[in-house]
Amino acid sequence: MFKLEKSLRAWGSHEFEKTLKQELALGVEHLPLQQGLASGNYVADTPITPLIQSVVEMDKAIRIKAGILYQGGIGGCSCSDDPTTASEITEYCVVQLDMDKSTAVTTVLMLAE
Secondary structure (H helix, E strand, O other), X not given: OEEXXXXXXXXXXXXXXXXHHHHHHHOHHHOOOOOOOOOOOEEOOOOOEEEEEEEEEOOOXXXXXXXXXXXXEXXXXXXXXOOOOEEEEEXXXXXXXXXXXXXXXXXXXXXXX
């Protein structure tokens, strides 16, 4: 759970999606990226790319469905004799964000897609 205060302030404006993407990129530690790994065994320390799929206004919340592109790592998977070399691969997961319209407190749920 985290607060997307700037996104809530931008709600209803043409800046909403841009602001949301920026806040998600800055709040990466609140996203369940480790859970979303399909090929790697750890989340690489590289920037993420949020892809907003849908936004729905509900009574008390704004529900956002977003795809997240990020890098996962596979430790020691090089073909050389160096076991410390790590390779990064592109990972993708989909999350549902429910942002409270009065507090900006946002819950995150990993979707099986």
